[in-house]
Amino acid sequence: MAQNLLNALTLGSLYLLFALGMSLAWGTIGILNFAHGSIFMFAAFTGHLLVGQVALPLPLVLLIGTAVGAALSVLAQVLAFEPIQRRARDHRRAELQILVGGIGIATIPLAIAQHATKSVPFGFTGSTFQVEVYRLGPVQLTNVQLVILGAAAVLTGVLAWWLRSARTGLALRSIGVDAEVATMMGVNRRGLAVATMAVAGALAGIAGVLLTYYLGSIAAESGDGFLIKAFAAIVLGGIGSIGGAVAGAMILALAETVVLTQTSGMWVDAVSFGLIFAVLVLRPRGLFGRKEVRRT
Amino acid sequence: MRTGNRVRCALVVGTAAVLATACATSSGTGGSGGEGLPGTVKIMSIKEMTGPVAFAGTHSTRGIDLAVEQINQRKFLGDTKLEIDLHDSAASVQEAASFATQAVSDQSYSAILGPAASSQAAAVSPIADKAKIPVIYTQAGSDGVLVGDYTYRVTAPASSYFHHAGEYLKSKGAKTAAVLYNSGNPTLAELGQETVPQLAKKYGFTVSSSDGVQLTAQDFTNAGAKIARAKPDAVFVLLQGPQNPAAITQLKQNGYSGEIVGMTSMGAGNLKPAGQQAKGTVWPSDFSPHAEVPSVQEFVKAYQAKYNGELPNNYAAEAYDAAWFLARGIKEAGSADRTAIQQGLATVAKQGFEGAEGKLRFEGNDLRVEGVLAGWDGSGEILVSREAS
Amino acid sequence: MIAWYEANVVLIQSMFISLLLALSIQVPFRAGVFSLAGIGSYGIGAYTAAIVTLQLGWPPFAAIGAGMLLAAVIAYLLALVLARLSGLYLGMATIAYSLILSVAVINGGELTGGAQGLFGAVSDLQTGHVVAVAVAAVVLLALSERGRPGRWIDAVREDPELAVSVGVPVTAIRQLSFVVGGLLGACAGAMNTLLRTTVTPEEVGFHLVVLALTMIIVGGSRSWAGALIGAVVFTWLPTVLAFVGEWQTLVYGVVVAVAAIFVPTGILGLAQDFVRRLRRPALPGGRP
Known part of the structure; x- marks a missing residue:
């Protein structure tokens, strides 16, 4: 039982790292990035390529993943999402275009990784990092799990503090509330949007590298599955809310663990889809989301 | 003419x-x-x-x-x-x-x-x-x-030469076996749901648990922990190529030390990411480059x-x-x-x-x-049994 | 010509099926309803047709009809349940609904054939039938874009509050768009199953959502003509791209991204702008 809880917590932390950036970008600058999963995978893939050349330690691989994730995410923002937002006639139209544009962009890193690996799984076998297992009474814990739990807790805390207290964080939140007024108040919307996407991409990169260390290997297609999971977590918690993302990720991971351990496991995906559906029907703004106004 | x-x-x-x-x-x-x-x-x-x-x-x-x-x-x-x-x-x-x-x-x-x-x-x-x-x-x-x-x-069909796995487990004296299979893939689902239970009857072991995972499942932490806790003598890992190293890594990390039996999806270099952890894994195969x-x-x-x-x-x-x-x-x-x-x-x-x-x-x-029993020695594919011919 | 037709008959069939699938998404879009439930309906149609053909031996049009009826009923229920949602939220709820169906068919046991799916659903459905059905659907939808129904639908999309105040039955039109989308999606799925004689769970997945979305975004989402353009483009694109070989997926992604960024109104919008620009010099005054 305690072991299941710990595993669920680890899985939840990975979902959280992945979902945080996605939720932040969606909730503030209005960008639902469907290439997030692809960026996440490609960060790990770049790490894999480098580890194949030089035996690198875990912190360095993490750093590379962070940089690659941030760079790709910024690239997508500058080349695609920003032009779309600048040109779109209305908000709804922009949402749709960003969605489809993201789907298109996601294909590019995926195709490259598929081509390079022939869809054979890849890992960090060349890394100097060795998995160690600790036993604490009935539960066992690996050093990878410790890193994942630590990274999720620290990064979430820093992000929450930044949004609440730092000047730039407040400015970002103001965009989420009313973009036009925020711009009039002197907020540099463009720069903040790029910064937000960089943070989101960096978090995805960290999640990608940690997942690969945790599972031993991932495949080029692994990003897609995570995208839908993160989506469920975000919708569940409420878009743009840090607390919501934490709650959403943990509830989803726990629900999946319960289904996996208590049943034959064939309905796991239905859990995340079912959660998305049920939450949207019963409480469309999620557990912690802001109320949305709708008149008809 | x-x-x-x-x-x-x-x-x-x-x-x-x-x-x-x-x-x-x-x-x-x-x-x-x-x-x-x-x-x-x-x-x-x-x-x-x-x-x-x-x-x-x-x-x-x-x-x-x-x-x-x-x-x-x-x-x-x-x-x-x-x-x-x-x-x-x-x-x-x-x-x-x-x-x-x-x-x-x-x-x-x-x-x-x-x-x-x-x-x-x-x-x-x-x-x-x-x-x-x-x-x-x-x-x-x-x-x-x-x-x-x-x-x-x-x-x-893998079921037609899967008897190699049965003979191998019998020779190792395995009495219990867990099954972890991909329920979204027709071939793997059939192996997990029908072939292995038949094998169990014939070669004198019992199937202690049978878990299906989804077609694209990646996280085998729970499945691995669950099986490792039950400590069966053997576990059948019947998954798609990319899933195999992940599942084996989880089994080993959770302290599982029994036999691991797979199928041909373990070949073609798919176990490379698991490296030494997958050492000793065997699978019945229709082909081994080492067959004499x-x-x-x-x-x-x-x-x-x-x-x-x-x-x-x-x-x-x-x-x-x-x-x-x-x-x-x-x-x-x-x-x-x-x-x-x-x-x-x-x-x-x-x-x-x-x-x-x-x-x-x-x-x-x-x-x-005829089929053979192939295996993984930590860095490459080997031939395990030769009684096949 | 005949040789070309025979060689490409599958692509021709799938072009019309893609058209119906694209329309199943485009119809709700036109009423401002971002519903992707048409994909789920495609799955319902595909499996229903296979099941009644295999188990009851129904003729093809009865099988298609059964799938459409079931999908329409479910789509109506969905419209009631999801009435409060709009925009991306609605899109996500309907994607989730479609994907739950794809998990369900894997776990459907004997009825849906599990992971193997169903096969051997042989019928005498011809390419001509598919074309006739698609043309009939297009004609009906084209009519709905004209006159009062056309204006009503535009009003529901552009300004629902105003539409309500002038007596347009907004709720009824939204529900109707769900049902029509369901009918079209199921029709596409059922005909595809009967033409291919087989259906597997992997055919009814997220990639269909992506395909349908890209077809109408690249083609144009405001009119049936946009869906038609999208269906033509994405049916033949792989053939055209065959020369890039292994990089086909990459080029495909670039095409979709570029279209989404630079051609917001789709190819249809681009063509309409072009026609307008050709006509403008003839008008007196012109643009300042």
Whole structure:
């Protein structure tokens, strides 16, 4: 039982790292990035390529993943999402275009990784990092799990503090509330949007590298599955809310663990889809989301 | 001269009905090689060269290329050359079906080498069967693939040689076994739900737990922990290629130390990411490059010579055999006519032959092989048992 | 010509099926309803047709009809349940609904054939039938873009509050768009199953959502003509791209991304702008 809880917590932390950036970008600058999963995978893939050349330690691989994730995410923002937002006639139209544009962009890193690996799984076998297992009474814990739990807790805390207290964080939140007024108040919307996407991409990169260390290997297609999971977590918690993302990720991971351990496991995906559906029907703004106004 | 030609035709083919078509083809295309064959026989190869199953498509294409090179160099079909026209069906059922109709309507194609994915194959089969063009598949394990006389499969069902796993576990004295299988893949689901329980009955162990995971599952933490806690003597890991190293890593990290038995999806380098942790894993396979059967070794040597010393995997071996099966069928038919080739294939299937997968025989249109027990020694694939032959 | 037709008959069939699928998404879009439930309906149609053909031996049009009826009923229920949602939220709820169906068919046991799916659903459905059905659907939808129904639908999309105040039955039109989308999606799925004689769970997945979305975004989402353009483009694109070989998926992604960024109104919008620009010099005054 305690072991299941710990595993669920680890899985939840990975979902959280992945979902945080996605939720932040969606909730503030209005960008639902469907290439997030692809960026996440490609960060790990770049790490894999480098580890194949030089035996690198875990912190360095993490750093590379962070940089690659941030760079790709910024690239997508500058080349695609920003032009779309600048040109779109209305908000709804922009949402749709960003969605489809993201789907298109996601294909590019995926195709490259598929081509390079022939869809054979890849890992960090060349890394100097060795998995160690600790036993604490009935539960066992690996050093990878410790890193994942630590990274999720620290990064979430820093992000929450930044949004609440730092000047730039407040400015970002103001965009989420009313973009036009925020711009009039002197907020540099463009720069903040790029910064937000960089943070989101960096978090995805960290999640990608940690997942690969945790599972031993991932495949080029692994990003897609995570995208839908993160989506469920975000919708569940409420878009743009840090607390919501934490709650959403943990509830989803726990629900999946319960289904996996208590049943034959064939309905796991239905859990995340079912959660998305049920939450949207019963409480469309999620557990912690802001109320949305709708008149008809 | 004319009578002489006709006699030769009659000798090769035997029946009067086929005689007409065989000779008609030869006179129609001019420049014919001996025995009523045209100068070239064109075959369409529909393979997944890109997308999630690209590893199967690219390796089978290597096997086919090698076989065709040999067939043409050795003048197996006299002066007739075999020509392969490769089409990438990617991950699309619709594209596979579309290529099949192109092959059907273009009379210059004599046969099809089919895709590996069951869903694509199941869409190609009815088209080919209706139009009476022979299709030879590798992989494509689903029931809906072999629908009539014109569809053949040169990958033996894993269940037909899975007894190697049973014998291995018996020799290790295993009494309990857990099953972890992919419920979204027809072949793996059948192995997990039917083959292993039957094996358990026959070889005296009990199935202590059976867990299905989804087609694209990646996280085996819970499944691994659950199985490791129950400490069965053996665990059957019946997953798709990319899932195998992840599942084995989780089992080991959770302290599992019993036997791990898989299936051919563990081959083709898929266990590399798990490295030393997967050491000792075994799986029944239709092919091992280390099997000491002359026809297997001949294939392995030729393959290594052509591809810079790379060891062939099961996809390459199966496709190599498929291409040779087709060539034998064409030779038997002595014609590029589709119906004649089908009858030629039926004759070859009845006799069986020796190829990259060792001794091949057919049950109906489906292949059966002896099979071997392959294993992973931490860095590469090895041959575990030799009592197979 | 006949030889070309015979060789490409599958692509021609799938072009019309893609058209119906694209329309099943485009119809709700036109009413401002971002519903992707048409994909789920495609699955319902595909499996229903296979099941009644295999188990009851129904003729093709009865099988298609059964699938459409079932999908329409479910789509109506969905419209009631999801009435409060709009925009991306609605899109996500309907994607989730479609994907739950794809998990369900894997776990459907004997009825749905599990992971293997169903095969051997042989019927005498012809390419001509598919074309006739698609043309009939297009004609009906084209009519709905004209006159009062056309204005009503535009009003529901552009300004629902105003539409309510002038007596347009907004709720009824939204529900109707769900049902029509369901009918079209199920029709596409059922015909595809009967033409291919087989259906597997992997055919009814997220990639269909992506395909349908990209078809109408690249083609144009405001009119049936946009869906038609999208269906034509994405049916033949792989054939056209065959020369890039292994990089086909990459080029495909670039095409979709570029279209989404630079051609917001789709190819249809681009063509309409072009026609307008050709006509403008003839008008007196012109643009300042």
